[in-house]
Amino acid sequence: MQTQKVINHIVNWLKDYANNAKVNGFIIGVSGGIDSAVVSTLAAKTGLKTLVLEMPIRQKADQVDRAQDHIDFLKANFPNVEGFTVDLTPVFESFEKVVDDYKEGAWSKNLALANTRSRFRMLTLYYYGQLNGLLVTGTGNKVEDFGIGFYTKYGDGGVDISPIADLYKTQIYEIAKELDILESIQKAAPTDGLWDADKTDEDQIGASYPELEWAMEQQKKGKTPEDFDGRPKEVLEIYLKFHNATQHKMNPIPICEIPEDLK
Template identity: 55%
Template sequence: MKAQKTIDYITEWLKDYLNKSQQNGFVIGVSGGIDSAVTSALCANTGKPTLCVELPIHQHKSQVSRARKHIEHLEGRFANVSSIKVDLSTTFDTFKASLPELEDQELQDFALANSRARLRMTSLYYFAGIHGYLVAGTGNKVEDFGVGFYTKYGDGGVDLSPIADLMKSEVFELAKSLSVIDDIQEAEPTDGLFGDSRTDEDQIGASYDELEWAMGFDGDISEISDRQEEVLKIYKRLNSANQHKMQPIPVCEIPEDFKE
């Protein structure tokens, strides 16, 4: 991969879209993970106002410290970068307390995890609204178009997606060229929606390298290993189940003669 050319291309794409939208800058939720680190660095690279927002909700300490360290690193390098921290833990607790308890605790925990992402989206659009900024998405190609590993109208609710055509391995490549801090480059990917240290691989059942292989697989299934066959099944199951996230919102088009 031609990392620097890719960085320059995305940077110009961001600047061009910003100019056409007649907005003033970018706002990004920074989680302490590789995707938000690369996205925020790319936005910073445009020279346009870039607001990095920390939105912890009972976050694991390691995620909070990585996010803060990355933001401080960016602010030290780019005069156009600013930051703010909004702790949504109490807001989330109030929301949770207002809901009826479910007998299925696992189902409720999953629904509440997605609610965390949606609270963060709402907060990002608050800052976007008051500053005239665009919300920059942090999803990569595997998450957005492979297995749908994101929250609809949560981290999937954005104005533009600068890294959504990059595989996770390519995001890591850009991170090196963008001088993203080692703490983030070396951390296990996690969505941070459960307040613990579980990784994306723990949840999905396959690593991003394995999922990238599955996305591009077009060979003879009889020639692959048992593990590869298992990964392929995981990929196909998630890709099928999450099509509702990856396809445009369906519109019920009423026949014209019904309107006469």
């Protein structure tokens, strides 16, 4: 990959999009992870107003530290960057208290609450984005957004633009290195940060990002699990399980079309 040229392309695309949309710049939620660190840095490089928010909800200390360190890094290097923390833990815990357990089952409840965390963050980004005339800027990568649907519908999937959604995770690491993103962020295990337990993305999915990228390429070639043995077969099965189950996230909302003779 021609890393510096890709960086320049994304920065110019962001700047052109914002100018054409007649907005002031961008707002990004930063988590201490690689994707949000790269996106916020690319946005900052446009020279347009860039607002970065850390929105902890019972967050692990190391995630909070990395997010804060990244905000400090951006502020030190880009005068157009502002950033602060909005602690959503009290909001989330208040919500936990008022909703009842209409459906029993610990897994269903925990998953619903995990997705609720992401949706509270989306609401917060749009609130501050509208106040400041900023585009909510997505941080999803190619495998997450179009491969396995590893994001929350109307949570971190609720954005105005997606600058890195055509890049694999491994390519984003290349960009992070070129941008001199903090080493602690580059080395951190990817996690969505939506659980009280310390779960990495690989723990949840059952495969690493390089493996999933391989599987996505095999699917494009029309390969099936039956074409492989051992771990490759298992990885492609994992990828397809997620891919098939999350089509409702990737496809447009189904519309019931009414026949003209019934209108």
